[in-house]
Amino acid sequence: MVKLDVNGRPEEVAAEEDMPLLWVLRDKLGLTGTKYGCGIAQCGACTVHVDGQARRSCVLPVGDVHGKKVLTIEGLAQKPEGGTVSSPVRLHAVQQAWLDENVPQCGYCQAGQIMSTVALLAANPAPTDDDIDAALSANLCRCGTYPRIRRAVHRAAAALKGEAP
Amino acid sequence: MRPVLWLAPVAFAACTPATAQPDRTAEGKQAFATVHAVFLHPRCRNCHPAGDAPLQYADGRPHAQNITRRSEKNGLPCATCHRDKNGTRPNQPPGAPHWHLPPSDVRMVFEGRTPRQLCEQLKDPTKTGGRDLARLITHVQEDPLVSWGWSPGPGRDPVPIPRPQLVDAMKTWVASGAPCPD
Numbered sequence: 001m002v003k004l005d006v007n008g009r010p011e012e013v014a015a016e017e018d019m020p021l022l023w024v025l026r027d028k029l030g031l032t033g034t035k036y037g038c039g040i041a042q043c044g045a046c047t048v049h050v051d052g053q054a055r056r057s058c059v060l061p062v063g064d065v066h067g068k069k070v071l072t073i074e075g076l077a078q079k080p081e082g083g084t085v086s087s088p089v090r091l092h093a094v095q096q097a098w099l100d101e102n103v104p105q106c107g108y109c110q111a112g113q114i115m116s117t118v119a120l121l122a123a124n125p126a127p128t129d130d131d132i133d134a135a136l137s138a139n140l141c142r143c144g145t146y147p148r149i150r151r152a153v154h155r156a157a158a159a160l161k162g163e164a165p
Numbered sequence: 166m167r168p169v170l171w172l173a174p175v176a177f178a179a180c181t182p183a184t185a186q187p188d189r190t191a192e193g194k195q196a197f198a199t200v201h202a203v204f205l206h207p208r209c210r211n212c213h214p215a216g217d218a219p220l221q222y223a224d225g226r227p228h229a230q231n232i233t234r235r236s237e238k239n240g241l242p243c244a245t246c247h248r249d250k251n252g253t254r255p256n257q258p259p260g261a262p263h264w265h266l267p268p269s270d271v272r273m274v275f276e277g278r279t280p281r282q283l284c285e286q287l288k289d290p291t292k293t294g295g296r297d298l299a300r301l302i303t304h305v306q307e308d309p310l311v312s313w314g315w316s317p318g319p320g321r322d323p324v325p326i327p328r329p330q331l332v333d334a335m336k337t338w339v340a341s342g343a344p345c346p347d
Contacts, residue, residue: 018253040252040254040256040257040258041246041257041258042229042230047245053242053244053245054240054241054245055244055245056245056246059246059248059252059257059258060248064248116240116241119240119241120239120240120241121240122240123238123239123240124238124239124240127239130235131235131238131239132239133231134231134233134235134236134238134239134241135236135239135240135241137230137231137232137236138230138231138232138236138241138245138246
């Protein structure tokens with residue numbers, strides 16, 4: 001039995017310790033927002049955060065995250081403080097920027113793109129284009145939405161600093 | 166004549182040190198050839214690149230996905246993909262504890278270094294993060310990331326020279342005065 005915290009909820013999962021975290025998220029916990037792309041940490045579609053750091057969940061055995069905090073795309077939006085169960089969630093600034101810039105085309109890679117962008121902005125709140133390339137070149141997009149991704153990153157960075165886009 | 170006869174052996178002794186050691190320079194240079202061969206093996210060289218991008222494979226091509234030292238500063242550390250141990254399936258990323266490049270201010274470049282260049286670099290503490298030769302030997306002997314070079318996981322050739330042989334060569338090189346090849 002593996003114990004972990006997923007999006008703020010404690011979970012106990014009956015799984016072999018070498019099962020990839022991605023399998024646990026999708027098949028055991030029903031969190032299908034995180035996608036399977038390559039299975040060898042080459043494409044970034046499966047990116048989640050473990051204790052605040054971006055990790056490729058397709059090559060991360062769930063035994064490695066025992067007792068740790070996992071954040072997936074489903075946990076990124078937050079309910080407002082004091083909200084009820086039925087209160088609408090407030091999108092993360094990166095998610096809102098993705099909508100505002102109409103970033104996704106097919107959408108398959110976008111959960112990973114967004115999770116990597118959140119990690120980027122946590123490390124560097126004001127990234128240049130070169131910084132964005134350094135952080136996000138490991139997240140592949142077969143639709144080629146890279147120009148819109150770059151614009152959305154700048155928009156989200158401005159929003160997080162309280163600036164108008 | 167008597168004083169001269171008495172002084173002659175003293176003068177001879179002063180010119181011939183009682184603690185004279187055999188010249189081990191050639192032995193040291195030969196030992197360093199082993200050090201150079203290991204350090205420039207792809208398993209070692211690939212994470213000691215001349216530029217900011219780590220290298221991959223035996224041919225030392227730049228790391229895929231535009232990975233550089235800049236990536237780490239932008240939320241993409243090596244540990245995003247590289248665990249503290251090798252993946253068990255083919256083509257998964259290799260891994261070892263504290264997988265990382267040398268820092269940008271102590272780059273410890275191996276790629277392209279001639280034996281003499283590498284030798285002079287290793288003897289300069291400003292280029293080894295303050296490590297002297299004894300600490301370099303300890304690093305090579307004990308560091309778990311260095312260990313990975315001999316157990317690199319499926320699909321990768323390990324360093325062909327055994328680790329104890331490398332350590333012995335480093336000790337021989339240091340004991341002989343750490344001579345640099347010509």
